[in-house]
Amino acid sequence: MRFAHLVWCNLKRKKLRTSLTLLSILVAFILFGFLMAIKQALAGGVSMARQDRLVVRHKVSIIQMLPENYKERMARIPGVALATHQTWFGGVYQDPKNFFMQNPVVPEEFLDMHPELVLPPEQKKAWLETRTGAIVGRKTADRFHWKIGDKVPLSSFWSKQDGSRFWEFDIVGIYDGDKKETDTTPMFFRYDYFDEARRSGAKGIVGWYTIRVKDPNQAAEVAKRVDQEFENSSAETKTEPEGAFVQAWMSQIGNIVLIVSAILSAVFFTILLVTGNTMSQAVRERTGELGVLKAIGFSNAQVMSLVLAESCLLTILGGVLGLGLAQLLVPVMAKALAGLLPLFSLPTHDLFIGLGFSVALGLITGIFPALQAMRLRVADALRRM
């Protein structure tokens, strides 16, 4: 710490150059924060997926429907603990850009299948007692300022018996997630109300099933049994672990991790060059001064450490400021993207990874100028003053 003042003063030597380098590092780490949030939004569902859940969809495509009566057959398959269904409702609340997911479900089964959704018991009771009742996640409730007792109108491609596409639900519950990363944007309403109200030709069909297996180690075997059960039927199934299902969904956009990694690599390589240039210039300009430090007794290792410390201070400062700003801005963007990217958030472990990168950046950009400073011959350096 006794050398901290010297390091800090050297960093302030060329204020404009240091400021511009700091700014470029700061922007790089803001971008890092945003990209990590996007990665979390698009790939986070995979990490949140449970090992004991399988998703059963139509073999041809997720948009093809499955019969509701498959549930009883699934429940009898060895290894299946629970089977329940959901259907894509595709409702619009006031404006299509207010997107969020809404699915009809069987309440008791649904809540049993998804313990990560936390609903107070009295609200669960109200849901079971209210046919038009719906529960909505905290994020969506806050977004539209909904509270329990509100009536929510949605228009959907699903027609009702009377031909209208206008549906109205009563908010009877607001659920939270058991983890910060849990998606609390969807709304769920009762399947019995949905199936009774929708037009005749569309009754008794559902979007997909979720199965909980008794033993996660047997998940692959159970999945095979489910597909075998419905082989050669009019609606053959494809059963896969929930994580794989989410992964396949995301891979339609592209290999998110690869895209994010490629962008970040390009950004950090550029920053490495900028910062490395700054540090090399700084050492070249101070050859004489470094010679003086060695003359008065600073060892080669100490001079090298001073240069490395300066480099790391610059990158860590930029990194901390950039990540700090990203941490402030991501929640603001998350509100705007709530419906589209419900999991848009900056995970804490990515912040620590970012900090680690800032230290590594400082070491990499500082090592060559530091070695130069270390190898400086005192007598030669003093001649350059």
Add this chain to the structure above:
Amino acid sequence: MNAQSNNTLVSVDGVEKVFHRGSEDIHVLADLHLQVPSGEFLALMGPSGSGKSTLLNLIGGLDRPTRGSVSVAGERLDQLTDRRLAAWRARHVGFVFQLYNLMPVLTAERNVELPLLLTHLSRAEREKHVAAALAVVGLAHRAKHYPRTLSGGEQQRVGIARGIVTDPTLLLCDEPTGDLDRKAGDEILDLLQALNREHGKTIIMVTHDPHASARAARTVYLDKGQLSNEPVK
């Protein structure tokens, strides 16, 4: 060149220094012998390129002789590793440079403090030593000023304060008045004389100015790598 004294502080024995520049060898010092007793103020004179600064660098442990030995207070400098030589310099040598060589980003007091950062002194103790050194050179009132706001003479006094703040065994001055006018130069020489007479500091000063060398107790002359007691004709 050899002042007969029982308390020899600096001993240069048979020193040669050769610089290699590409395929060319430049012989700067040849079979040099010099003894400097403790408490002496020695001036080292000679024409430009005679090897004065090279000899000073060898005595100060900034360079190593090609042949021969350099001892200061009984320690063979030519046998120390780079790391130990740096530690030795920190403890035993104070340097005063022609162009002051102050850090422009540090105040006067922070510049003076630099050698003390290598000691185990606490911050409070370092501040005391710095204040004392600045008081000796008469610049206590300019402690918080940056070099760019100090005159040449004041900067050199800060340089001297930095050179004496650790109470070194030896003070080496390379043309300390070379960049100053007569008045400022005289002030610096007064200060060096006071350090020698009142504080017993051993000082070796390289200079090409006879007016400066007259302040020293003894002057030796270097020409073509050889020392003599008489000026070069």
